[in-house]
Amino acid sequence: MFVRSLSDVEKTQFFVEWGAGTSHRLLTEKDGMGFTVCHTVVRAGTESLLHYRNHLEACYCIAGEGEVEDMDGNVYPIRPGDIYVLDQNDRHYLRGGKDTDLILVSIFNPPLKGIERHDLTKQTGSGY
């Protein structure tokens, strides 16, 4: 077993600014667990169009507030204790709160290599 902290990740390439906040990729492919765990900050006032074509993702909110919107226009407020699940590789909008960051634990299956980067300029949605 091992223990890893946010400060450990900050010394590595697995701490990324993803365009609308930060992501500590706490577990990556090389850890051999079969999934990735990230501590993700979504900055207040941001909106990102995201689309993970090669990974399923579930995001569990541990602090703050925000919302997620599917491509049918359904808007889901996200608060601590909520999980949103992209079980169909769903394209979606992710928004931080008006004045409050949204803090998520994001799980990816299959795992990320850890060095993937978003390109939020893509009209089709950023992802990997």
Ligand SMILES: CC(=O)NCC[C@H](N)C(=O)O
């Ligand atoms: C919630 C979400 O997907 N945010 C984007 C960052 C992601 N956790 C990543 O590490 O790329």
